[in-house]
Amino acid sequence: MAMAVREPAELVEALKLPAELAESAEAATGRFPLLVPRSYLARIRPGDPGDPLLRQVLPAAAETITAPGFTADPVGDRAARRAPGLLHKYRGRVLLITTGVCPIHCRYCFRRQYPYPEEPRRAEQWRAALDCIGADSTLHEVILSGGDPLILPDERLAELMGRLGEIRHLRRLRLHTRMPIAVPERVTDGLIRVLQNVRLRTVVVVHANHPQELQGDCATALRRLVDAGFVTLNQAVLLRGINDDPDTLATLCERLVDLGVIPYYLHQLDRVAGAAHFEVSESEGREIIEELRRRLPGYAVPRYVREIAGEEFKAPLA
Numbered sequence: 499m500a501m502a503v504r505e506p507a508e509l510v511e512a513l514k515l516p517a518e519l520a521e522s523a524e525a526a527t528g529r530f531p532l533l534v535p536r537s538y539l540a541r542i543r544p545g546d547p548g549d550p551l552l553r554q555v556l557p558a559a560a561e562t563i564t565a566p567g568f569t570a571d572p573v574g575d576r577a578a579r580r581a582p583g584l585l586h587k588y589r590g591r592v593l594l595i596t597t598g599v600c601p602i603h604c605r606y607c608f609r610r611q612y613p614y615p616e617e618p619r620r621a622e623q624w625r626a627a628l629d630c631i632g633a634d635s636t637l638h639e640v641i642l643s644g645g646d647p648l649i650l651p652d653e654r655l656a657e658l659m660g661r662l663g664e665i666r667h668l669r670r671l672r673l674h675t676r677m678p679i680a681v682p683e684r685v686t687d688g689l690i691r692v693l694q695n696v697r698l699r700t701v702v703v704v705h706a707n708h709p710q711e712l713q714g715d716c717a718t719a720l721r722r723l724v725d726a727g728f729v730t731l732n733q734a735v736l737l738r739g740i741n742d743d744p745d746t747l748a749t750l751c752e753r754l755v756d757l758g759v760i761p762y763y764l765h766q767l768d769r770v771a772g773a774a775h776f777e778v779s780e781s782e783g784r785e786i787i788e789e790l791r792r793r794l795p796g797y798a799v800p801r802y803v804r805e806i807a808g809e810e811f812k813a814p815l816a
């Protein structure tokens with residue numbers, strides 16, 4: 499993380515891109531700065547401004563355009579907050595905002611405007627959230643999210659997981675993480691031991707949008723998670739100019755399956771302010787899914803869904 503690229507000029511120079519791209523990125527960054535880890539950078543094609551990985555991370559002038567219907571809190575996180583760091587949207591499950599830090603800044607991120615400074619940062623600040631979970635015996639699953647929960651050092655992660663494991667009515671722990679895609683070297687033997695050393699059944703949900711992401715050390719990291727026995731799922735976001743065609747998504751899904759990862763969700767873009775240029779219409783999304791059904795076995799076709807604030811489950815779109 500210390501070696502990650504944080505300046506548009508550095509990124510543009512490293513990838514041999516036109517200098518104007520750095521200027522426009524600088525102007526568009528706003529309060530969500532550029533952040534690209536080295537491993538991810540190595541998977542971007544030099545000299546190609548249209549590279550699908552570059553487009554996920556390079557701030558674009560379109561981010562500054564105000565679009566109707568695109569807001570700071572598109573999925574109702576605010577209304578779902580039950581305690582500091584604790585969101586409760588769906589029956590039987592709660593989500594912990596473990597950290598506001600991510601290994602990469604995805605320009606379409608639905609939490610790009612989330613008020614992370616208001617959430618717990620130190621272990622003792624988790625007490626209210628853990629008390630809330632402990633007091634509600636209808637809860638069976640906790641989702642560690644963020645930010646990215648694998649930003650936490652192993653010891654802090656182990657401590658948090660241990661405290662959750664002591665809550666007897668919990669049965670499952672889910673981690674929502676882009677770390678194996680963005681910084682695959684985070685998937686160490688030590689991390690695997692931490693994840694295995696908990697009473698709860700652990701499910702890992704990663705986030706890859708394009709087959710080009712699943713190369714080299716990223717593929718190795720995913721295999722390690724699968725081989726360690728974790729149910730490993732992928733959620734992708736349907737993104738204009740990045741993966742909005744059946745060829746790209748079919749290749750992504752097949753590569754995931756070959757690595758032992760189940761293509762779980764294809765999300766319709768959450769309408770967060772600054773991300774309107776990434777949106778693909780639902781009708782286009784349905785056509786893509788229909789084509790995937792023609793080409794792939796059923797287990798390789800992700801569920802195409804949209805999150806609607808206040809709804810009891812993610813709405814299926816196809």
Ligand code: SF4
Nearest residue numbers: 600603604607645676
């Ligand atoms: S890693 Fe996840 S939470 Fe972080 S910026 Fe990307 S999409 Fe958002």
